[in-house]
Amino acid sequence: MSQTWEKQEGNEGILTITIPSEELDTALDAAFKKVSKDVSLPGFRKGKVPRQMFEKRFGVESLYQDALDILLPENYAKAIEEADINPVAQPSVDVEQIEKGKDVILKATVTVEPEVKLGEYKGLEGEEIDRDVTDEEIDHQIDHITTEYSDLVVKEEGTVENGDIATIDFHGFVDGEAFEGGHAHDYELEIGSDSFIPGFEEQMVGMEIGEEKDVNVTFPEEYHAEELAGKEAVFQVKVSALKQKETPELTDEFVSELEGYEANTVDELKAELAEQIKKQKEENYEVALKESLVSQAADNAEIDVPDAMVDTETDRMLQEFEANLSQQGLNLELYTQLSGQDENALRDQMKEDALKRVRTNLTLRQIADEENIEVTDEDVDNEVNRLAEQFGMPAEDVKKALGDATMIKEDVKLQKALDLLVDNRKQAE
Template sequence: MSQTWEKQEGNEGILTITIPAEELNTALDEAFKKVSKDINMPGFRKGKVPRQMFEKRFGVESLYQDALDILLPVHYSKAVDEAGITPVAQPDVDVEQIEKGKDVILKATVTVEPEVKLGEYKNLEGEEIDTEVTDEEVDHQIDHILTEYSDLVVKEEGAVEEGDVATIDFHGFVDGEAFEGGHAHDYEIEVGSNSFIPGFEEQMVGMAIGEEKDVNVTFPEEYHAEELAGKEAVFQVKVNALKVKETPELTDEFVADLEGREANTVDELKAELTEQVKAQKENDYEVTLKESLVARAADNADIDVPDAMVDTETSRMLQEFEQNLSQQGLNLELYTQLSGQDENALREQMKEDALKRVRTNLTLRQIAEEENIEVTDEDVDAEINRLAEQFGMPVEDVKKALGDATMIKEDVKIQKALNVLVDNRKKAE
């Protein structure tokens, strides 16, 4: 086999593949063995038709497509390797010549990874966030813990207040007509949670138990039910019951009984939470700094990203989205029903972020090449050990799950490229 690569405008090129006649003959033999098993001809048992009789009746040309199916995957892969190109989509293959006894000539139009011309990627100014922990942030964490341990207590009298859990009946009407899904009996709603249509919960504040009231709202323009989007509605609301959250008092005794905490006193809990918040903010600092630096480096780079790469990344993002939905007990079909968006609309929304991801990855890979970054066996082992610790798995199990180290090496190389940006950034004065 031989190949020639001719780069065209943009990210396309023509890969010409020449396959020797002997290999075509071998592939034709394999193709005949495959198809002859199902051939019925008078005077011959099924699968026993002589090759000469087959070609006389059907022509050798009838075997060409099956022969190409055998030859193309192997020789296309070899030709790509020899040409030193990186395709990003399936090729469009034209058969220039295929004839028994002659070389096969194929011309494949191939979209390849774009050339990346780096701009300035050192001495960039990154976004840096404050990592100091405030008393208010610790208090917020404490409030969250107290809320988790709150009890709902029946409110015998009084009016609806923000934070109350109200049990209500409601009937909704648009233009005087009831609409599907617009009514419920003994529906529980936490007032102030903003879980209902904007303006609904605010108008409930002050209602007494047993009181009935008309609540006027406007459905959002982007509401998932298109027939209601932007429409004005009236809900007849009745408050059946009220519950109020009673939060426990923050004491040493309360802290000592908390599960999963090492702290035994209020002061120890505050110190523990301070450390946790600090660790999270330092992690956020690192993530924010790296994201801002690579975004600026990618903006400075000259890259003509092929649509095929954006489409592939969009598909990957959609798959990640589906996985996140499944963790919440949903699937894509149910989500599209609830949101009123189909898969095509979701893909369209993701395209801009997909383009940014592709540009970012290409930029980092080019920086790694520019900086002659290498990944050692020690680097790979360190990353595998980190993953094992992160997921609580034995190192050997992580190695088995990953297979070869190709993906790990690529990830480590990208991280090293990111470190180049961080180490060479413009330091804040």
């Protein structure tokens, strides 16, 4: 096999692959063995037709496609390795010549990874965020804890307030007509949760137990049910019962009984929460800093990203989205029904982020090449151990799940490039 690579404009090129006639003969033999199993001619049993009779009846040309299917995968892989190119999509292959006794000549139109011309990537100014912990943030966490331990208590009298759980009956009408899904009996709604149509819960505040009221709302323009989107509606609402959350008093005794905390007093809890908030802020800062720096570096780079790479990354993002849905007990089909968006709409929404991901990865890889960043076996082992700790798996199981270390090496290389951006950023004065 021999090859020639001719780069064209943009990210495409022509890869000419020449395969010796001897390889074609071998492939034709294999193709005949494959197809002859199902061939029968008068005077011959099925699968027993001689090669000469087969070619006389059907022609050797009938074997060419099966022979190409045998020849192309291995020879294409060798050709791109010799040409030192990195295809990002399946090639379009034209057969220039295929004839028994002659070399096979194939011309493949190949979309390759784009060249990256780096701009400024050192001395960039990273995003700064406030990492100090405030009393308000600690109090917010405490409110969250006490709310988790709240009890629901029946309100015998009084009116609907934010935070109450109202048991209601409702019937919805658009243009005087009831619509599907617009009614319920003994429905429990947390007031202030914003789980209903905008304006619905706010109009219920102040209603008394047993009171009936018309609630006027307008469905959002992007509402999942197209027949209701943007429409004005009237809901006949009756409050049949009310419950309110009764939060426990924050005392040392309450703190000492909390699960998941080491604190035994209110002061100790506040100190523990302050440490947790600070740690989270530091992690958020690190993430925000890296995102800011790599985004600037990618913006400064010149990259003509092929559509094929964006499509591939969009596919990957959609798979990640489906995996997240499955963890919530949903699937893509059910999600599209609930959201009113089909898969094409989801893909369109993801494409901008997909393009950003591709530009980011290409930029980091080019930085790694420019800076001669290398990944050692120790680096790989450290990453495997980190993943093992993160997922609660033995390191050997992580290695088996990932197969060879190529993916880990690539991830570590990009991470090292990110660290380089951080180490070389413009320091705040």
